[in-house]
Structures are given as C-alpha cells and as structure tokens.
Amino acid sequence: MTLADLPACLALAEDRGWPPEAHKWRLLLAAGQGYGIDAPPGESGLIASAVVTSYTDAYRCVSMVLVAGRHSRRGLGRHLMRHVVAECAPAVTFLTATDYGRPLYEQLGFRTVGAVTVLRGRFTGTAPAAATAAVRPATAADLPGILAYDLPVFGADRTELLTRLPSFADRILVAHAPDGRLTGYAAAWPNVTTTVVGPVCADDLPTAQALIARLGSAAPLPIRFDADDRHPELAAWLRASGLSGGSRFSLMVLGAPDIPGDITRRFAPYSVALG
Template sequence: MTPASAPSPPPSPTPSPLSSPPSAPPASLPVRALTPADLTACLDLAAEHGWTREEHKWRLLLTAGQGLGIDAPDRPGTLLATLVLTSYGETHRCIGMVLVAARFARRGVGRHLMRHALDSCGAAAVFLTATANGRPLYEQLGFAPVGTVTTLRGTFTGAAPAPAPAGTVLRAATAADIPAILAYDRPVFGADRTELLTRLPAFADQILVAHAPGGRLTGYAAAWPNETTTVIGPALADDQPTARALVASLAAGAPMPVRFDVDPRHPGLADWLRANGLTGDYVCTLMVRGAPDLPGDIDRRFAPLSVALG
C-alpha cells in the first residue's frame, strides 16, 4: 500500500470548550474594569481556588479600589482572572486578589494582568502581600521582599490580659471621630487612604478609638465580618499595650472566631495572640516595587485592614 492510497487517520476529537482553554495567546486577551456587577463571577473564581466566598470584602474592594479582570473566552459570563488595584493618593498603590483560573495556570495570564495594572501606576510605589506561589512572578516584575505577615485564627479567650496604659480610655468611635482618625492614620499608614477609611463605618461591625488622659487620639482599630471569621484590622496605636487593649476589646465582642494578620516586627504580639487562643502558621511575604519599604511607621501599624489592601 502506497502512502497515497493509505487510509486517512481518524480525525482528532474536537476539544470541549468547557474543558480546554482556547489557543489565543494570553497576552492578546483584553483586560477590562470590573464593577460590582461582576461580584458573583469574582466569588466563583475565588471559590475555584478554595477560598471562601468573601462577598462583604469583595464589595468593598470593587468600590474602594479598581477591579481589573479578563473574561473567560471559553465560559461566557465567567472570569478568567482578577486583580484589584487600590490607590492611596498619588504616591502609592496596593495590588490584591490576583487570581487566575486553574485551567489557564502557567500560561502568562497573571503576568499579563499584572503588567497591565503596573502600567497604570506611573511613578507610584506599589506594594502587595504575596503567597509562596505568587512570589516568583512578583520578583520577576521588580517587587522586592520587605517582611512577612502570619495569619492567626481562633476563638479569643482573654486568658492573657491586655491592660491599656494608665489613663487611656477606649470607646466606640462615632462619625465625629472620622477626621481625627484620618489625621492619625495618614503618617502611620504613610499614604492617604481617605477614600477607603471613609467607608469603614459602613463596612466594620465595630470601630474603637483610644484616647490619652488629655483627649489626644492614641490609636484606633476595627473589626469586620468575613464569612467564617471576624477580622481585626486595621489596628494602629502609639504603642503595643494600646494596640493589645484595642484588639482584646474588639475580640471579646466578636461573634465569630477572630482573624489577625500579625507582623513579626512587633515582638511578643504573636505570642500574646497565641496565648489568647489564636493559632496558625500561614505566612505571606510583604513586597514593594518602586520604594525601599512599605510606607509609614511600622512601630505604630499593627494590622492591615486586609492583606489585599495593606
């Protein structure tokens, strides 16, 4: 039998559009702005990665920040990738919620989306919290590690007391406290996050402020609900005793187990939280591009609002 007369091989099966990604180069996939109308698609993509469906947090992210996404060409109505870029004045940007559908992993989608976001940042310094899986990509894009954060969770027992400094008064914040909170936050956080913090009263279950005997604000902290935990953050204070007192008061009233993202640059804080029932060893890396370190005063910044927001 000659090659000309040999029977043709059977045709290759056509890949199912629901099981195989399209052949278009990832860099050709358009990036678009996300809106609150994309909330369900964001939650679905997060759930694919084993994350809880953090609807409350995503609503804040998509309104206080700029969501960016890539529509899935093989599954209409879903997202292939997400990223949230939050601006803090003209000087700083924070990147969070970088997610890529598993079927598109290692095809350059994350890099494509990150480059799109970074191109929009201009000269602003950019920071993020990286998982072990994401860190190599971020290093290739010019981010440098500057620290770590460990996530602790559990029912706060109060077994290790946290007395406030003598004369310090803790109380629930009111709308009248917002200007003082913003003024306190700016030098401690190191950038202007007015757009985010003005949303905090509607977002958080509790906000506490600490005052010195003369009435000067010496710290504030908030607690907000996130599906299965009460997250404590942000937490800013003049010193660790004040921070611990704020955290203990918020945790004592938490309706769910507490989550706290602790920076090891605060000696003894993690040990105190563990002594009060929190556990965990999930460590992420703090990374910065375009600046030598995170902005602000780490000595007074005890917890982020969220690792996705700084």
C-alpha cells in the first residue's frame, strides 16, 4: 500500500470501530510498508490491512492488522499475517496485540512478553521534587543527541521515525543533567480526541515524570499514555495525576526472547503501532 490508500485504510478502520486516525496512518504508510487485500468485484476499498515498520535489518514491528467485518472469520487475517511474517523473516518481529488478535499471533509463533495499559484523562499532576533534570523544548540542534540517546534505549536504529518526529509531534522536549548531558527526551502528538504522549525515554523515573508533566500540562486535549506493566510506579503516578483506564494490550515477539531495548529507560512507545 501507499499513501494513496489512506482513505481506504480509514474506511476499513471505521468499519471495525476504530477511530479515523489519519495522522497516525499517514506516518505509518510513509515510514513503513503497508499490505492490503482489495475488496472482491462488486465491492470497493480494502477488506484487510497490515503495516510493517522496519528498524534496519534486525527488527520489524507489525501493526494495523484489520479485516472488514463482513469478511471476518474467513481466514483473511491468517492469510495476510502469514504473508507478513514471511516478508519480515529472518528479522525479529514484534507487535502489540488485542485480546481478539492474540490467539492468531500465538498460532503463528509469537510469544507474549509483557503488556501495556492505555490510560487517558486530563493531566493534573506535577513533576516530582526528585526530578533534577532541566527540561526545555527541543531544537533542530538536539536531533543528533536524541538519535544517539535513543539507539541503546530502543535497541534498534529508528532514525527514519525520529527524523519525522518534528513534523509529526506538537511538542518535543529534552532533559539535561546539570553537567549538560542529555538524560531523556519525550514528545506529544495529536490523535483525534487525545494528545498521545510518546515516545518517552529517560535515565530514570523522575526525569520521565518531569518530561511527562510538562507535556501533559500543556496538552490541549486529554492525554493518552500507554503504560508498560514494567513501570508500575509510573502508572500509579499517572492515575494519581488524573488519568484512568483499563484497556490492555499484549506485547508479543517472534524470533527472540523479548522486544529490543532497555526497558529501564523506555517509559512510553512512539505509539503502540511502532513500539
């Protein structure tokens, strides 16, 4: 698929009750490789979709796996995912799964290695007193430092996505230690009814909280935060800061024991569709 398929992708998403996330779809189709199945004669549009985002030759992230409701339970999702998995091999492949999709991915060899909870709401909190990093808006001069910081944190080169962040996000912040060393960065981007906070990468929890507090306080809409189970203290702080929710997704991987990167410094994904 290409960007010309964006209207069909949005129509397919709405068919399955997903919001029309044009901003996110546009990024995915531009930075990744979309796969679709056209409707049969007599119909129009797409009846199935998937997007693969590549991180060099080592990793692939699969997202936006959808089948039109009128064609569900006919094996189209399995057929498309088998094609996608074959195209991704031999790279390690990971994804974020709904409860509905997880059994299919398990049958294809994916293993659950974690989970995230989607939290939403108006942010009412403040940065903790323990936060000592200086937080400021990022500039173009910060991009090389962000790329260098992100590589070991995410565990793979995502230059393609991070260089698109200034045009995709509403705000990007960086955090610095007193000696000037970069200790984290974060962004917030618009998505229909919420402002999504992510990615968030930081040396420690207080720095992550300082970045999130600045972004959350300035957000024009309620924020969405995809909280990883491996950061329970952060999730508790977000709930105490006005967010709530219980929608959960499984983190799944094929071809490796876990998803890449350093979870101790990776506090939020770019998007659940991108890792």
